[in-house]
Amino acid sequence: MNDKGRRLGQLKTYDSRTKLYILTGYLVITLVTWKVIPLLISFVMMLLILFLSKVSFRKIALTSLSAIALELVIGLVLELLVSAKWGLYVTFKMLCFTMVFNAIVYTMDQAAVLDALSKGFGLGAKWSKRVSIMLNFFPRLYKERQRAVKAQKARGISDTPVNVRTLIHRQVILTIPNLRSAYIRSKRQSMAMETRGYTSVKRRSPIVELKYTWVDDTVLIIMVIMILAAVLLMII
Numbered sequence: 001m002n003d004k005g006r007r008l009g010q011l012k013t014y015d016s017r018t019k020l021y022i023l024t025g026y027l028v029i030t031l032v033t034w035k036v037i038p039l040l041i042s043f044v045m046m047l048l049i050l051f052l053s054k055v056s057f058r059k060i061a062l063t064s065l066s067a068i069a070l071e072l073v074i075g076l077v078l079e080l081l082v083s084a085k086w087g088l089y090v091t092f093k094m095l096c097f098t099m100v101f102n103a104i105v106y107t108m109d110q111a112a113v114l115d116a117l118s119k120g121f122g123l124g125a126k127w128s129k130r131v132s133i134m135l136n137f138f139p140r141l142y143k144e145r146q147r148a149v150k151a152q153k154a155r156g157i158s159d160t161p162v163n164v165r166t167l168i169h170r171q172v173i174l175t176i177p178n179l180r181s182a183y184i185r186s187k188r189q190s191m192a193m194e195t196r197g198y199t200s201v202k203r204r205s206p207i208v209e210l211k212y213t214w215v216d217d218t219v220l221i222i223m224v225i226m227i228l229a230a231v232l233l234m235i236i
Contacts, residue, residue, distance in 0.1 A: 003165040006215040011052040011104070016112035017120030022049070023104045025223040028228045030097045034089065038230045046096045046228060053103040060106070063100045063142040071095055105135050 007013045014022075026049070029042050050057065061068075075091030110118070113135055117128040 005129070006213045008215050008218065010054060011049065012054065012107040013215070014107075014219060015212055015216045016108055016116035016221060018212070018219055019104050019108055020113075020116045020120055021220060022223055025103060025227055026100050027097065028182045028227055030093050032234055033230050034225075035234055038233045039092065041226065041230055041233070042093070042096055046100050049100050050103050053107050055103055060099055061143075063094075063102045063106075063138050066141060067098045067138060068095060071098065104140055105139060110136065150199070212223050 011019065011022075026042070026045060029038075029045065033039050033042050050060065053060075069092040071091055074094070076085045077087075078090055079087030105113075110132060113132040114128050117131050118125070119125045123131065
């Protein structure tokens with residue numbers, strides 16, 4: 001990827017390390033924001049990242065569906081055990097992070113993730129492999145669900161939902177059996193990487209060219225400013 005390919009308005013063109021730094025920065029903001037205004041800042045950032053990713057909202061939402069269902073349960077438990085305010089806060093923060101997480105992961109291929117983890121975060125081959133597989137679990141689960149939908153369509157079962165409730169119910173039903181399938185594929189991928197002797201970029205040339213440009217520098221500066229602003233608003 002060269003300088004000419006970078007576009008400030010397209011997340012996909014950023015350096016792979018920059019994407020993971022954005023994800024890490026958003027995680028920091030998610031953890032430190034517990035007041036209304038900082039939460040609104042994190043929400044606006046989520047919308048901006050979704051826009052820059054150029055990935056359809058429907059695809060991100062369906063990919064995040066299984067995680068969202070779990071997060072709603074966690075939020076409900078917190079509302080019952082702690083307070084409604086804390087339950088809503090935690091649920092909102094988890095939902096926003098899940099959407100950002102999947103939006104960023106969709107802009108990276110497997111090679112880019114491996115090199116970013118190894119060279120950007122200093123992880124060795126073993127941990128780069130493990131983390132990359134975890135990062136790609138939800139997109140893999142989404143693909144398994146889509147295979148099931150296509151199989152049903154081939155058998156004459158309509159894939160057109162009557163309403164939103166029907167769509168969510170169908171996706172949840174398809175998610176449960178495909179969790180095991182996605183896990184098996186992840187395990188097979190791990191075994192395949194071990195068989196092929198995957199090593200980190202410390203021992204080989206990067207699969208993807210890693211090179212910062214003014215676009216990456218600008219994005220990282222903005223991210224740092226947003227983190228500082230969120231922290232200051234929490235202190236004030």
